Amino acid sequence: MQRTSLYDLHLGLRAKMVPFAGWEMPVRYNSVQEEHLAVRRAAGLFDVSHMGLFEFTGDNVHLFLNTVAANDVSLLKVGRAHYSFLLDPQGHVVDDVYIYRLEKNRYWMVVNAANNDKDWAWLNAVREGRVCIDPERPWSRALGTETVSIRDMRNPAGGSEMRVQLALQGPRSRDILLALLEPDDALIEPLLEMKRNEILHGRLAGYDLYLARTGYTGEPMAFELFVHPAAAPALWSALLEEGRPLGLQPAGLGARDSLRIEAGLPLYGHELAGPLDLNPADAGFDPYVKLYKPFFVGKAAYVAHEQKRQARLIRFELEEERVRMPRQGDVVVNRKGRVVGAVTSASVDSEGRLVGLAYVQKQVSTRGARLGVFQLDARTWADKPLGELKAGDRVQLHDSIKVISRFLNKKE
Missing domain, CATH: 3.30.1360.120 (Probable tRNA modification gtpase trme; domain 1)
Incomplete structure (x- = not known):
């Protein structure tokens, strides 16, 4: 440790x-x-x-970063930063990252601690041409690889x-x-x-x-x-x-x-990747994926997913007090009991209310919509046939939730 x-x-x-x-x-x-x-x-x-920090330098380093990252690095001026994503060729999220431009040919990338080693291996494999980045053109390599250097800024060798x-x-x-x-x-x-x-x-x-x-x-x-x-x-x-x-x-x-969670921001393994294999658009962060770029790793698969996507991430609040906090994987149902999605995260907001994030079908995702959450790990009436229920037996009822604004609108 x-x-x-x-x-x-x-x-x-x-x-x-x-x-x-x-x-x-x-x-x-x-x-x-x-x-x-x-x-x-x-x-x-x-x-x-504990979070990872990588430095990218060299001539045409922006071309390399524009290949591996979904946002448009060419828009960054020196002294500016933006949020972005690393995707694999199948469109799955490798990580969500922050990219900073320090000098003309010098950038930093902050990565999640849990993904540090994986990201380091992936980025270096792309730079060295050891992995396929485009299934339609398996021979292709990322631009700028000949001159780009990657350094781990937490490595003691950096002095x-x-x-x-x-x-x-x-x-x-x-x-x-x-x-x-x-x-x-x-x-x-x-x-x-x-x-x-x-x-x-x-x-x-x-x-x-x-x-x-x-x-x-x-x-x-x-x-x-x-x-x-x-x-x-x-x-x-x-x-x-x-x-x-x-x-x-x-x-x-x-x-x-x-x-x-209160702000509506995603966490890798919950609102990105994770059990539901969510991508940036699923999480509501599609503006940070620039589809006008001719190519970036995972673009084709990302576009194909978008053409079929029928769900989106919502932010919700519990309408009842003194109920158990929802957990990742809890089932979300509509008012008629039909399953429409799953909880990804939940917590307590500044007002003391239980709030959370869930991935649900688009038709029930509008602000003000009322849904229900069933505890995935709780015993329900399904453990005993309905005909065998007696007075005093318990059945699980859903906890009522209401869809609220997707993001916390906190003005400066």
Whole structure:
């Protein structure tokens, strides 16, 4: 089991540690709901240094990235970033990623911790021509492979250039960063002018880092900080010290999950890939797949799937109180009891309501539609023939849910 450079600090904060994607990570420090609300009302600080970070360099590196990623990398200007997907030739999601353009021929890609090794193997296999990327033209290779280099930024061989991530998320997050700066610091103006999906390089309170206005909580004001792993503990402590008077709290994986569910964001293995083999369009993120590009790995299969797709992801809320939280795989039915889909994730939102995500047939996916959820792991009347039921026997009833807006509309 791996540990981040912040492990001892987590123990000092009495975090509950759990195994996650091969790492020992903090799931919570206090209650998940308290940390959730801190992010929505002030700010939360997350250790996300377990996530993968790859660097791509070389002439025509954008051509290579435009082959392996579904979004259009050619649209990225230096200092900008966007969300994207890696697909395999059959259109299945390899991973969802964030791509940052640091220089003309230098990009970063953040990948999920659980997929780090798989993604590294896939990207290098494509670069080296060891895998088929187009079943219709099995001899074809990705563009730019001759000059592209890929580097794992968490590999100790990177020395002083190593980078890991911290995430500072919430409406007071920029104020906390500003509190670390002297009144005449040159970083103040760029920080105040930063727009969403921008990234810059600078020194923050003496720490050399890259600062990106990105995140995974649905918060419009959110930052991710890329710093050397040896400097991460000191930076973490400095942020907490300056941020506590502004409401900053450390936050664990539990709040990270509840926040992204409330916001309607997908998680690999749940709303992407997973038991239902969902793709970006299934999850409602088709705008990040640019079909006007002549080619990207998985394009043909993705288009074929889209022509037949009859379902979509919804966000829902439970209409009853004191019911069990839905779980991945729970069955969704319409008002007549016909199965129309399945739950992918669920949690508690900022108002204390049970909310979740489910993949359902399009005809029942409109906002305001009322559906039901049956617990997959519960005993039902099917365990005993109806004719044998007696007074006092229990049968399972569905929990009523209502379709709500697909995404949390939180304005800056």
